[in-house]
Amino acid sequence: MPVTSAILGFPRMGANRELKFLVEGFWKGTVSETDLLNGAKELREKHWRIQQSKGIDAIPSNDFSLYDHILDAAVTFGAIPERYAGLSGLEQYFAMARGLQKPGTVDVASLPMSKYFDTNYHYVPVPLSPSTVFTLAPNSKPVREFNEAKAIGIKTRPYIVGPVSFLLLARTNKEAPIQFNKLDLIDALVDNYAGLIGELGAAGAEWIQLDEPHLTNDLTPVQQAVYLRAYTRLAAKLAAASVGVKLLVATYFEGLDINADLAFALPGVSAIHADLVRGVDSFTAVVSAAKATGKAVSLGVVNGRNVWKADLEPALRLVEQAVVILGADRVSVASSCSLLHSPHSLDAERLGAQVDRDLVDWMAFAVEKLDEIVVLTKAARFGRQYVRAALDANAKSISGKKESPRINNxxxxxxxxxVLPSQLTRKSxxxxxxxxxxxxxxxxxxxxxxxxxxxxxxxxxxxxxxxxxxxxxxxxxxxxxxxxxxxxxxxxxxxxxxxxxxxxxxxxxxxxxxxxxxxxxxxxxxxxxxxxxxxxxxxxxxxxxxxxxxxxxxxxxxxxxxxxxxxxxxxxxxxxxxxxxxxxxxxxxxxxxxxxxxxxxxxxxxxxxxxxxxxxxxxxxxxxxxxxxxxxxxxxxxxxxxxxxxxxxxxxxxxxxxxxxxxxxxxxxxxxxxxxxxxxxxxxxxxxxxxxxxxxxxxxxxxxxxxxxxxxxxxxxxxxxxxxxxxxxxxxxxxxxxxxxxxxxxxxxxxxxxxxxxxxxxxxxxxxxxxxxxxxxxxxxx
Missing domain, CATH: 3.20.20.210 (TIM Barrel)
Structure with missing residues (x-):
């Protein structure tokens, strides 16, 4: 097979923040639940079709959310605190996110918010305790959205936050005993993941993306052991149920470095995604681990967190090296992380009389990053000459930015x-x-x-x-x-x-x-x-x-x-x-x-x-x-x-x-x-x-x-x-x-x-x- 293209996720809000206005209208009572859900479905379809038209091979589903993807996972696996038990559906979901107060009937506070690693995205961490019981939701969101895409002729790669990262992102309920470790819940949670992956496989999914960004963090020996335990158990469960789905474990926001061997040693995993924008120094470790284990790699060479055009020349050199070492069928070109952290498209920036043409020429938003990924994929697949015009245009833009007098003052x-040391202290x-x-x-x-x-x-x-x-x-x-x-x-x-x-x-x-x-x-x-x-x-x-x-x-x-x-x-x-x-x-x-x-x-x-x-x-x-x-x-x-x-x-x-x-x-x-x-x-x-x-x-x-x-x-x-x-x-x-x-x-x-x-x-x-x-x-x- 040739080199393939992929992203880990796409922005949710829409080109003109359509989702924002739908959701806020629902909260105000001016948008019905039916209109909210139909509008969200239309937006998902629009985003899938954009990726398909650009030539992305691995298009994600379940990356869309009405509020937060980590909260979505909590609902999918039934990790819903008791105080919300009397609510259901969207009322329950948004009560967890925002709280709900109805005089004389309901008064529940929201769950906390926390920063998602070192981004400005805030997620909703669910509290866990020894009494937490995971239960896979019937007709869960990941399955529904995979089937939505399949119905319009697009076979997606469903995204799910990985089981270990889900637990590490969660919080311990303050009433839990001091000796409780939330990672003790891993077996029960993995069993539910196996059930969900089985349902996705039965629906026709061939690959599933499990995000484990904690694999780029410093891990304790206990956490390392939990990773191996979780994926060993998951592989055994899937094998016993004859589930033939392939798993991609996605890491990002930093290089794998010393965790490369651990990531590639995870049982039952067919491919690892590595962030090679922030973690370019870990390229050798990633490719070496892939070669040793026979697994495929997804190379995150296009920055999903910034707006600057990718410098395609050094990115392409990494892809070409990986192809030489591993073979084309084991290499994918991808964004470094989900494009959730990028604006939607540069289309609006190109319009009007007040266009800053330098700035527009230097930037790439999510839609433009799809083009960059596809250019790199085609260059690796067919040779540089096949996309020579695009590579030359990129080199000219990168050089123009470096040489611009607007940069240096x-x-x-x-x-x-x-600056003197005295400028770093108060007077008294x-x-x-x-x-x-x-x-x-x-x-x-x-x-x-x-x-x-x-x-x-x-x-x-x-x-x-x-x-x-x-x-x-x-x-x-x-x-x-x-x-x-x-x-x-x-x-x-x-x-x-x-x-x-x-x-x-x-x-x-x-x-x-x-x-x-x-x-x-x-x-x-x-x-x-x-x-x-x-x-x-x-x-x-x-x-x-x-x-x-x-x-x-x-x-x-x-x-x-x-x-x-x-x-x-x-x-x-x-x-x-x-x-x-x-x-x-x-x-x-x-x-x-x-x-x-x-x-x-x-x-x-x-x-x-x-x-x-x-x-x-x-x-x-x-x-x-x-x-x-x-x-x-x-x-x-x-x-x-x-x-x-x-x-x-x-x-x-x-x-x-x-x-x-x-x-x-x-x-x-x-x-x-x-x-x-x-x-x-x-x-x-x-x-x-x-x-x-x-x-x-x-x-x-x-x-x-x-x-x-x-x-x-x-x-x-x-x-x-x-x-x-x-x-x-x-x-x-x-x-x-x-x-x-x-x-x-x-x-x-x-x-x-x-x-x-x-x-x-x-x-x-x-x-x-x-x-x-x-x-x-x-x-x-x-």
Missing amino acids: PAVQARLKA PYAARRKIQADILKLPKYPTTTIGSFPQTASLRRIRAQFKKGTLSKSEYERLLKEEIAAVVKFQENLDIDVLVHGEAERNDMVEYFGEQLDGVGFTKNGWVQSYGSRCVKPPVIYGDVSRPNAMTVDWTTYAQSLTKRPMKGMLTGPITILCWSFVRDDQPREITAKQIGLAVRDEVVDLEKAGIKVIQIDEPAIREGLPLRRTKWDDYLKWAVDAFLLSSTGVEDGTQIHSHMCYSDFEDIMDAIIQLDCDVLSIESAKSDLKLLQAFQQRAYPNELGPGIFDIHTQRVAPLGEMTNRVDQMQTCLAWDRIWINPDCGLKTRGWEETEAVLKNMVATAKHFRSAAIAAAASEN
């Missing part, structure tokens, strides 16, 4: 080289700063604040869109936004919140907004990628050296401060989050780009302070996300990540209070680095994870002030007062009361005004309850 490079230690800030801010005990954004209504989005299109004048645009800011400030004063925010009415996204005002950064019209559920983001494209030509937030923040005597927080996004939530240039180390952004943010922080803003928040929700998967790379990353943040934050006087915010990550492993950030106040997501994240700050005795979120913002339910006070009670078992701030988990931009008002009233009431208790306790002592 000597002034930015010189400034970074001139935290203890001294705290006293000065207390005298200036005069905040009550248990001070209240929010994380930054307030509801982004349809009318607000419409105003911004009209301004961008030129149908709304700048003066009218600013007048309307000032009205919105004034209303938000008054709203917070009426609720008696202590440290206010301006609500971010002018911002489309916490990273895109800043990217639009930085040099060295470009933008797309329709480069949306899924972040979680229906939430999509349009990341900036960092193509060159980064600097800040003008102030970005000062006017809006100082206007908001002029409306109130209470402290107004300046709201900024930190350098690591801008880095991680952008598509970043691939021609220099990420460290350099991060520090350039740090200096740009530093300029904004200093200007805010000069304008009279005494509280400045520099959000870094992505700092844990950027941590490399291999521990041997952690120290280097954490050193430059911390330095980039300090570059942004240390240019102010002691009386200026620096906040930061982090969310939806596990912080246990990086607590030393978080402490080194030396921010005066850190707010963290805590409620959605049921205070799990707080444990890390307790164990390491976080020394500064901390605001663990007391309610989850990714749900429509209004957390009652008793629930919030109970959370603060738990906080006080591990935090000093005079270091606790009261705030939400995250920003409120996706919430409606009615629920926002209700939940913030409960938040303020919670703070006042504990203030009264503290005053009463002090009085009794006297």
